[in-house]
Amino acid sequence: MAEFFKALTIKEARAVITGYLKEFRPPVKVPLLESLDRRLAFAVTALEDVPGFERSTVDGYAVRARDTYGASEGLPSYVEVCGEVLMGRQPEREVGAGQAWYIATGGMLPRGADAVVMVEYTEELDGSTIGITRPVAPGENVIRKGEDISSGEVALPAGHRIRPQDLGMLSSVGVNAVEVASRVKVGIISTGDELVCPGDKPGPGQVRDINSYTLYGAVEACGGEPCLYGAIPDNFEKLKSTMKQALDENDLVLLSGGSSVGVRDVASRVIDSMGVPGVLFHGISVKPGKPTIGAIVEGKPVFGLPGHPVSTLIIFEIMVAPLVRDGGYPSGEAESLTEFPLRATMTRNLRSAAGREDFIRVKLYRRDGRVYAEPVLGKSGLITTMVKAGGLARIPPGKEGVEAGETVEVKLF
Amino acid sequence: MAEFFKALTIKEARAVITGYLKEFRPPVKVPLLESLDRRLAFAVTALEDVPGFERSTVDGYAVRARDTYGASEGLPSYVEVCGEVLMGRQPEREVGAGQAWYIATGGMLPRGADAVVMVEYTEELDGSTIGITRPVAPGENVIRKGEDISSGEVALPAGHRIRPQDLGMLSSVGVNAVEVASRVKVGIISTGDELVCPGDKPGPGQVRDINSYTLYGAVEACGGEPCLYGAIPDNFEKLKSTMKQALDENDLVLLSGGSSVGVRDVASRVIDSMGVPGVLFHGISVKPGKPTIGAIVEGKPVFGLPGHPVSTLIIFEIMVAPLVRDGGYPSGEAESLTEFPLRATMTRNLRSAAGREDFIRVKLYRRDGRVYAEPVLGKSGLITTMVKAGGLARIPPGKEGVEAGETVEVKLF
Numbered sequence: 001m002a003e004f005f006k007a008l009t010i011k012e013a014r015a016v017i018t019g020y021l022k023e024f025r026p027p028v029k030v031p032l033l034e035s036l037d038r039r040l041a042f043a044v045t046a047l048e049d050v051p052g053f054e055r056s057t058v059d060g061y062a063v064r065a066r067d068t069y070g071a072s073e074g075l076p077s078y079v080e081v082c083g084e085v086l087m088g089r090q091p092e093r094e095v096g097a098g099q100a101w102y103i104a105t106g107g108m109l110p111r112g113a114d115a116v117v118m119v120e121y122t123e124e125l126d127g128s129t130i131g132i133t134r135p136v137a138p139g140e141n142v143i144r145k146g147e148d149i150s151s152g153e154v155a156l157p158a159g160h161r162i163r164p165q166d167l168g169m170l171s172s173v174g175v176n177a178v179e180v181a182s183r184v185k186v187g188i189i190s191t192g193d194e195l196v197c198p199g200d201k202p203g204p205g206q207v208r209d210i211n212s213y214t215l216y217g218a219v220e221a222c223g224g225e226p227c228l229y230g231a232i233p234d235n236f237e238k239l240k241s242t243m244k245q246a247l248d249e250n251d252l253v254l255l256s257g258g259s260s261v262g263v264r265d266v267a268s269r270v271i272d273s274m275g276v277p278g279v280l281f282h283g284i285s286v287k288p289g290k291p292t293i294g295a296i297v298e299g300k301p302v303f304g305l306p307g308h309p310v311s312t313l314i315i316f317e318i319m320v321a322p323l324v325r326d327g328g329y330p331s332g333e334a335e336s337l338t339e340f341p342l343r344a345t346m347t348r349n350l351r352s353a354a355g356r357e358d359f360i361r362v363k364l365y366r367r368d369g370r371v372y373a374e375p376v377l378g379k380s381g382l383i384t385t386m387v388k389a390g391g392l393a394r395i396p397p398g399k400e401g402v403e404a405g406e407t408v409e410v411k412l413f
Numbered sequence: 414m415a416e417f418f419k420a421l422t423i424k425e426a427r428a429v430i431t432g433y434l435k436e437f438r439p440p441v442k443v444p445l446l447e448s449l450d451r452r453l454a455f456a457v458t459a460l461e462d463v464p465g466f467e468r469s470t471v472d473g474y475a476v477r478a479r480d481t482y483g484a485s486e487g488l489p490s491y492v493e494v495c496g497e498v499l500m501g502r503q504p505e506r507e508v509g510a511g512q513a514w515y516i517a518t519g520g521m522l523p524r525g526a527d528a529v530v531m532v533e534y535t536e537e538l539d540g541s542t543i544g545i546t547r548p549v550a551p552g553e554n555v556i557r558k559g560e561d562i563s564s565g566e567v568a569l570p571a572g573h574r575i576r577p578q579d580l581g582m583l584s585s586v587g588v589n590a591v592e593v594a595s596r597v598k599v600g601i602i603s604t605g606d607e608l609v610c611p612g613d614k615p616g617p618g619q620v621r622d623i624n625s626y627t628l629y630g631a632v633e634a635c636g637g638e639p640c641l642y643g644a645i646p647d648n649f650e651k652l653k654s655t656m657k658q659a660l661d662e663n664d665l666v667l668l669s670g671g672s673s674v675g676v677r678d679v680a681s682r683v684i685d686s687m688g689v690p691g692v693l694f695h696g697i698s699v700k701p702g703k704p705t706i707g708a709i710v711e712g713k714p715v716f717g718l719p720g721h722p723v724s725t726l727i728i729f730e731i732m733v734a735p736l737v738r739d740g741g742y743p744s745g746e747a748e749s750l751t752e753f754p755l756r757a758t759m760t761r762n763l764r765s766a767a768g769r770e771d772f773i774r775v776k777l778y779r780r781d782g783r784v785y786a787e788p789v790l791g792k793s794g795l796i797t798t799m800v801k802a803g804g805l806a807r808i809p810p811g812k813e814g815v816e817a818g819e820t821v822e823v824k825l826f
Binding site: 032143156162171173194195201205220348376383 | 445446464498519561562586608617631647678756795799824
């Protein structure tokens with residue numbers, strides 16, 4: 001059955017999944033301080049002006065700007081100091097013509113004043129008079145009411161990932177809880193008769209299940225909630241019942257191993273036996289990671305990841321991580337900025353096949369101001385090649401390789 | 414007092430703090446699955462070989478390589494198929510001369526066999542004989558015992574940050590708990606008579622404390638444990654008692670506001686009153702963020718961050734984040750790779766001062782394969798300028814500005 005599928009490009013594979021994707025992250029309300037790195041379910045609108053009044057941005061004197069026009073070091077403008085703005089208080093009196101109030105950074109401008117002269121451009125004449133040695137324009141050294149955010153303005157759009165500065169901004173407009181997309185629950189199943197759980201001692205011919213823990217960490221790193229279902233033998237019924245449970249308990253299911261096009265390929269049969277549309281593709285034109293299965297079962301995305309630990313993690317990054325992190329794939333020009341933000345110089349020639357996208361494990365280092373990517377060679381069955389790598393470089397499908405000295409796009413990991 | 418301090422470069426300021434820094438992250442043992450993003454306190458040495466036996470990397474036939482020498486499509490080498498390797502089992506018999514065993518990916522090589530012929534390069538002759546159409550070399554399509562990791566090898570060095578692939582690798586050698594550096598506890602104090610807590614309604618002349626929540630998020634994003642002490646009035650005694658409590662309960666203390674060199678500058682007096690060495694510098698040659706205080710009190714780093722929210726977050730990133738994340742500052746060539754990994758083209762001319770390091774809030778976008786950095790202009794008192802920015806570009810101290818079209822180093826945030 002799987003043999004009839006043609007390998008898709010990453011773009012095609014993503015489009016196929018996107019076609020069936022529903023919103024699987026219902027909104028949940030969380031206290032503001034617990035919302036870091038979560039995605040806003042809805043836009044947040046400011047209901048207050050920040051600041052709520054005109055503030056000084058410097059230490060100096062609040063004045064009427066026109067009283068300073070023409071002032072210079074040789075011919076200062078003299079004004080009478082009539083008071084001092086107390087921090088956190090509304091000044092009681094107005095600044096009249098020819099008058100000034102001392103004001104510190106962040107203080108509230110008294111009525112009548114429209115600018116602040118920095119203390120550096122004043123000279124004290126006697127206890128109550130100062131000379132101003134440089135003119136100010138109206139609004140100078142002042143933050144206007146609502147200049148940071150004004151009431152009614154969209155403070156943050158829906159889908160925005162909350163960063164430290166967003167916490168600060170939201171707290172400034174009095175928001176103390178936000179509705180965010182709930183964390184994506186991801187069920188993780190490993191298959192293979194040779195696998196034992198990480199806590200067990202492998203016998204002859206057996207190995208510990210590497211992919212479960214790798215995927216657990218990868219899901220967590222994307223803000224998802226991983227749930228492990230252990231290492232299941234390559235047995236149709238056992239795999240089907242585990243898959244059923246994982247689908248019931250999660251928003252997305254990952255099955256690793258059992259997806260190479262071989263005799264023991266039960267993964268796609270199990271997935272197909274569970275309902276329509278079932279398997280949507282079996283094979284992506286990438287290296288490593290070609291024998292990837294993409295499916296939708298009970299409306300939920302299911303991925304059959306290759307058994308090799310390197311391929312599993314790379315396919316996770318390409319096909320699964322955007323769904324867990326953002327609920328969908330990036331589109332357009334934004335794509336390679338967010339996915340492969342770094343540019344580096346490749347240190348050696350590498351061949352690829354046209355039409356195939358290659359992902360190269362690389363060590364990154366900097367020399368004389370340039371960043372270099374040195375390929376980490378080794379079989380994709382060796383997890384240590386991923387441990388030694390600090391990034392993943394890509395060779396786009398249109399190219400037949402890269403030459404030493406060429407620039408490549410790199411994802412750090 | 415503070416007036417006598419000369420502004421330091423970032424490098425100098427970091428060196429001053431480093432000179433007094435002690436290890437403030439004692440090791441703590443955590444289950445492997447809870448160790449993501451933590452730093453290893455000690456190197457981890459593998460105590461087993463992975464894999465523990467020779468494994469096939471393909472579906473095919475385990476053979477003696479010499480039996481395939483000279484094989485071609487025109488003149489295949491014929492061998493007798495004597496068995497099938499069951500996954501997770503040790504093959505009972507040896508592969509003799511002229512013999513082959515069917516083996517799937519990940520299967521254990523039978524004794525006698527030293528290579529695997531891919532099934533694609535074989536043809537079935539009758540039930541018990543196959544023709545091999547391409548020769549294999551000894552070791553071909555085989556992962557050697559211990560090829561991934563060998564017993565006694567350092568699997569990960571001390572200080573390594575644990576990533577998903579590291580979880581997988583550690584699980585493969587039977588590690589189920591690791592000793593990691595404990596999370597850095599960071600006390601956060603805001604000062605200012607004009608500040609009210611985020612939950613309160615500001616009166617005239619008052620604003621909500623933006624920095625506490627911003628820093629809370631920033632500490633969390635670095636893997637630290639933030640603890641808020643609220644907004645404290647600019648009062649020597651109140652600030653000193655809060656500072657004392659924060660120092661007792663944390664590894665590092667941040668004080669924001671109250672650090673501009675003005676009449677109300679109590680922060681450095683409070684810090685200096687608490688013991689030696691106290692304030693080490695007051696002022697860094699950066700923009701924004703110049704009026705930064707660096708201190709060591711009771712052996713713990715204390716930073717007085719500027720009151721403006723933009724400056725506070727930028728100085729946090731430069732001076733505090735590396736301590737919380739890594740226990741110290743990066744050194745040498747690694748520095749700008751990990752700190753400012755992205756290269757982008759600046760879209761407009763910006764002036765800087767020689768000897769000063771400038772950090773520019775930028776929006777990032779990609780067009781025709783290039784990444785552009787568009788400055789977000791605005792006063793450093795406006796938190797929304799940080800909200801609108803997707804990155805921070807730097808102009809190094811040796812430069813007097815950048816021109817449109819020049820490449821700058823950018824940190825995403």
